[in-house]
Amino acid sequence: GQNIDQPTEMTATEGAIVQINCTYQTSGFNGLFWYQQHAGEAPTFLSYNVLDGLEEKGRFSSFLSRSKGYSYLLLKELQMKDSASYLCAVMDSNYQLIWGAGTKLIIKP
Amino acid sequence: ETGVTQTPRHLVMGMTNKKSLKCEQHLGHNAMYWYKQSAKKPLELMFVYNFKEQTENNSVPSRFSPECPNSSHLFLHLHTLQPEDSALYLCASSQDGERGGFNEQFFGPGTRLTVL
Numbered sequence: 001g002q003n004i005d006q007p008t009e010m011t012a013t014e015g016a017i018v019q020i021n022c023t024y025q026t027s028g029f030n031g032l033f034w035y036q037q038h039a040g041e042a043p044t045f046l047s048y049n050v051l052d053g054l055e056e057k058g059r060f061s062s063f064l065s066r067s068k069g070y071s072y073l074l075l076k077e078l079q080m081k082d083s084a085s086y087l088c089a090v091m092d093s094n095y096q097l098i099w100g101a102g103t104k105l106i107i108k109p
Numbered sequence: 110e111t112g113v114t115q116t117p118r119h120l121v122m123g124m125t126n127k128k129s130l131k132c133e134q135h136l137g138h139n140a141m142y143w144y145k146q147s148a149k150k151p152l153e154l155m156f157v158y159n160f161k162e163q164t165e166n167n168s169v170p171s172r173f174s175p176e177c178p179n180s181s182h183l184f185l186h187l188h189t190l191q192p193e194d195s196a197l198y199l200c201a202s203s204q205d206g207e208r209g210g211f212n213e214q215f216f217g218p219g220t221r222l223t224v225l
Contacts, residue, residue: 004151008149033213040218041218042113042199042216042217042218042219043152043199043216044216045213045214045215048213087152089152096154096157097152097154097214098151099151099152099153100151101149101150101151102149102151
């Protein structure tokens with residue numbers, strides 16, 4: 001079966017750095033997405049990786065290793081507004097998005 | 110209105126009721142999606158419409174019935190639901206031109222459904 005694994009919850013301190021990991025086993029691979037979802041709001045797109053390596057976008061970076069079935073989202077200079085759930089999703093060979101259950105990130109002052 | 114809108118934002122219904130959820134996208138996209146989001150579970154894809162044709166139906170019970178009258182509007186008709194159907198129902202849209210291309214999905218705020 002297809003599976004996306006990510007930690008259920010993480011806690012970090014304001015101003016620090018946090019890395020959220022995602023491992024996947026899917027039938028085929030056509031890219032990996034990270035979304036941010038604040039409580040009670042819609043998920044919003046953060047990043048897309050289809051080739052191995054690091055994609056940097058401001059305070060957020062996303063890394064992909066296709067051979068290891070592994071990605072991480074790196075958040076730097078954490079702010080209180082970064083408290084949210086972070087969803088990892090992989091597009092499989094049928095171009096369907098397979099979603100992880102999300103990682104709830106709690107930022108403490 | 111911009112982006113993807115959904116109405117109502119909250120809905121409480123009994124198991125014998127019939128109700129409909131509405132989604133509208135103002136992005137000119139050609140693909141629309143219904144997802145179910147339950148607490149601490151992955152997003153579950155329910156239905157996909159591409160160019161107004163339903164292309165995916167992931168074994169969703171018949172008590173959920175989608176309708177896509179045009180590329181901007183999507184409905185989810187609900188009847189004789191069960192308490193376990195209580196969840197957040199999210200609508201999304203994307204520009205699904207080429208297979209294999211990057212097609213970011215834009216989500217609406219969701220409808221929080223409670224079935225009593």
